[in-house]
Amino acid sequence: MKTEGGTPAAKRRAGERAAEEVEDGFVVGLGTGSTTASAIEAIGEAVADGLEVQGIPTSFQSRQLALEVGIQLTTLEAVETVDLAIDGADQIVDDPGSSAHGTLIKGGGAAHAREKLVDAAADRFVVVADPSKLTDRLERSVPLEVLPDAYTVVTARVHELGGEPTLREAKRKDGPVVTDNGNLVLDCEFGAIADPEELAATLSSVPGVVEHGLFVDLADATYVGLEEGTGDADGEGLAVREY
């Protein structure tokens, strides 16, 4: 479900460009997913060349990769500042005329609770994506991380809100996906989301919802890697969206 569309080259271009923003001494939030993995690998290469950074992983996956490429790890409670967070997205509103410009749906990898915590704590949050993620209106399902005891009552509440929730099933394991925090995920269809800010506030108010995948007003910029053989005006194969 999480990596359909987009080429590996486009994802790599975006990830590598975001990694160029990492400076010596930075504390960096390390998001989750295949596009962010390219950024983590690029940071790892810079570390091998002498760059000193500390990373805060947002999932088991990003932690493992960071360790593999030699990035020193830290935690949110051990630092005063997160200088930069780099993270992927499943959908991004790309419509400068809309108040929702830059709003994201995240959580394709079920890591959105920790991702939002770290991305929101950062001085600068850069999204990395391929062009398949851009849209003028959010219309993917919104993942909710829910306490295991809460999934039936949250399911009922989402129905009341006009949504269609589905408990995310694990692949190659019987039963549901269990997040790194020990919770379950409900993927909730709301159709085209006219007012993401309002829906985000409503979902945040539902007891038992640990976090939802709508990221409103959090991103500072998006690096969109372009497909192989294409390039923007400066020929770098990258488009930049600022918010």
Ligand SMILES: O=C(CO)[C@H](O)[C@H](O)COP(=O)(O)O
């Ligand atoms: O939100 C996420 C994980 O919870 C990911 O950042 C999102 O699913 C994008 O992944 P990818 O870069 O593999 O397309």
